[in-house]
Amino acid sequence: METLAPADPAADQPAVEEPQVCLPEHCFYAFDTLFCELTNKKPLVPKFPDEKYALFVTWNTRSSRPGRAPRLRGCIGNFEPMPLHEGIAEYALISAFRDTRFRKIEERELETLECEVSLLTDFEDAASYLDWTIGVHGIYISFPHPASAGSSEAPSPLSSSTSVPSLNAYRRTYTATYLPQIAPEQGWDKIETVDSAIRKAGWNGRITEDVRRSIKLRRYQSRKCSVSWEEYVQWRVASGGKM
Structure with a gap:
């Protein structure tokens, strides 16, 4: 008689998804900070938890040609964990205005931008480079x-x-x-x-x-999210902000 292996009780269980660390709201807040800085509009109050993370804010310019990858427009961050409300707002502007590889972002460019926020996790000292x-x-x-x-x-x-x-x-x-x-x-x-x-x-x-x-190499992982200008505008209007 054939002997059947015992069933794995976890086999039929749905996979448990990891909680999303980086949220679209983080990118919307970065966009809102830049938009309001350039237009003197009133920024919206962030509603996401003010947890502490090391983070980077990246601005990209989308190509007008279909299929072309976006071009980097600014990217600066901080490896010291800081409250997200403060950190995202600060580095949204630093990466937009003080990345020495690029000129400052101007209001006329907003419609071409996308924003990416990276929250850094799992820092480890590597054994070698x-x-x-x-x-x-x-x-x-x-x-x-x-x-x-x-x-x-x-x-x-x-x-x-x-x-x-x-x-x-x-x-x-x-x-x-x-x-x-x-x-x-x-x-x-x-x-x-x-x-x-x-x-x-x-x-x-x-x-x-x-x-x-x-080299002393420290490795880390990143949880990221990105949004377009159009997505940001929809979010701001839906949240009661003025364009």
Whole structure:
């Protein structure tokens, strides 16, 4: 007689969905902060819980051509957890006006924008610069000036070159981060991502294995949400705000 394995009591149970951490309301609030700053309208009071998170606010410009990916317009955040009401409002404006890669966002651009909020979670110290997973983890790297770390790339202190770094340059710590979606979007592998982060941090010398191994890498995950300008307008009007 055939023996049947006991039924798994969990097999017929519906999968439990993780609670949504990042909400459209977070993006609406970021949009509302920028809209009201540019138009002198009265901002709406946020109604979502004022929990503490490290966060990033990203502005993208949507392409007028169908199928084209949006272009980055500004992205700045903070790795220190802060109350969401304060943090989203603050970084909505910082990323719109103070990202030095771009000129300030202007009122005439609002209709072309989309907003993305990323709440950062699950911070962990990595065992090495390769100890993270593409598409899952964001990375935050820090490393000393390679000369101060004893790299073979260090110039001789007896060098007559006028480009010898100052003592303060040797004491510098370089830092940079990439959110989890960046590596997949760019098609980078781990080493390409780390090397790009090294350049982003400001190191212009040769990237050697010594430089990579000097990195302290902290990995993290991101819960994100994005909304378009049209979605924001619908939300503001439905919430009693004036356009």
